[in-house]
Amino acid sequence: MKEWFERERAVHIQFYRRQPVVFVKGEGCYLYDVEGKKYLDMVAGIAAATLGHCHPKFIARVSEQLKKLVHVSNLYYTTPQIELAEKLREITGMDRFFFCNSGAEAVEASLKIARKATGRKKFVAFSGSFHGRTMGALSVTWKEKFRRPFEPLVQPVEFAEFNSVEDLEKKVDEETAAVILEPVQGEAGVYPATKEFINELFRLRDEYNFLVIFDEVQTGFGRTGRWFAKEHYGVKPDIMAMAKAMGSGFPIGGVGVSEEVAEKLEAGEHASTFGGNPLACVASLATIEIIEEEKLVENSEKTGKYLRKRLEELDGIKEVRGMGLMIGAKVENAPGMVSRSLEKGLLVNATSENALRFVPPLIAGREEIDFAVDILSSLK
Structure with missing residues (x-):
């Protein structure tokens, strides 16, 4: 991946502070980098990939x-x-x-x-x-x-x-x-x-x-x-x-x-x-x-409630807020959690030093939520 980072720095105006990963493929709620590693996407292109990645229809x-x-x-x-x-x-x-x-x-x-x-x-x-x-x-x-x-x-x-x-x-x-x-x-x-x-x-x-x-x-x-x-x-x-x-x-x-x-x-x-x-x-x-x-508005409400419940159970989460699958969580070191989550195959977003944002594809279900929370709970 380092070669791609160097190539990007040589040709792009450096407006972005990107996470150190290069994606080449997506399917459903998951993304794959240039080395084939799989990541659960709880960012969805900043709340844009509504249907997940490469929905066949x-x-x-x-x-x-x-x-x-x-x-x-x-x-x-x-x-x-x-x-x-x-x-x-x-x-x-x-x-x-x-x-x-x-x-x-x-x-x-x-x-x-x-x-x-x-x-x-x-x-x-x-x-x-x-x-x-x-x-x-x-x-x-x-x-x-x-x-x-x-x-x-x-x-x-x-x-x-x-x-x-x-x-x-x-x-x-x-x-x-x-x-x-x-x-x-x-x-x-x-x-x-x-x-x-x-x-x-x-x-x-x-x-x-x-x-x-x-x-x-x-x-x-x-x-x-x-x-x-x-x-x-x-x-x-x-x-x-x-x-x-x-x-x-x-x-x-x-x-x-x-x-x-x-x-x-x-x-x-x-x-x-x-x-x-x-x-x-x-x-x-x-x-x-x-x-x-696919009744994704209804799924957003249902799965969002489950995500909030699971996050509220985690140590280190001080506050959970939001609606549907637009959830914020107050933590001690949000950028650090983003970096450690990335290493473990989970994409989350920090909007500030103490705020995580979860905006996964609306197709996300309990399996994806449980996977994400398990990773977050393993962070030290």
Whole structure:
């Protein structure tokens, strides 16, 4: 593997701090490195490989579309894009859609849409938030170490304390275009919003007439034991950003909006060359269909409860939180646990010095959970 590390360093900008492993093959919940070693994947491409690796039905659908049509641009209509929007209307409850290629792009589009629809400029985001690394998405991302090297960013932006009704009430006003939040904060360590907090957010929306943007990039498509995390709260945002699990690892993102927001948008105000191309849309349609056929939303809820139970039994785990198969655990030395787990054939992710994140494929079952917990319990 060292040869591959050296080759990578010679040709790549060193933006990433990668784990010391080179993968060449995946099957189900498992990955294989260049030396043939097998690993249980509890990261799933950061909550993206919904169906696991190389799901046969997914591969068949995408392969079939590769033989038909890959890309023509949005100068023209294509059938998969229309079919995907119709399916998303059914499962999201949103009314109209725009397609792009990633979560950051979906957030960028959401911010632009909010400004155009309201005629206002100000955004309110939250402590612990992470919305992406492009300039607009970065502007509403909490950590200063991400933002500071690239300032000046989009302004005005104010940050309120996550889950603090009192601080939220101080930050929103008549100048607010939109409040953007993750219903479950992923990069912060998997922290769900409280129902009280969400209820107050929507009350304030009605009072000040701003828009609510839900960033469901990480929480969407069954990850939390519901199709989307908003269902845990019984609310409908004005704008919803989607990506990651949307194509089970194939790059695609999207934005859903209410009819009231859509009516205020005009042709030419936003676009994407590759967004919603036929291949990406078929990958997303196949993902959704397989989730439905194999009842993976239900499995996410059931297996997620089992994962939480098993983690709570472990020595060294101080707190377990999350929904469905989006679980965070508080530990003493998360990066060290990630390294030692890798040596034993388990992939987990550290979001901070004391937080592990578990976001396995939605096909994971008790066998995979038991294997993962056995490895974690063996770490010294």
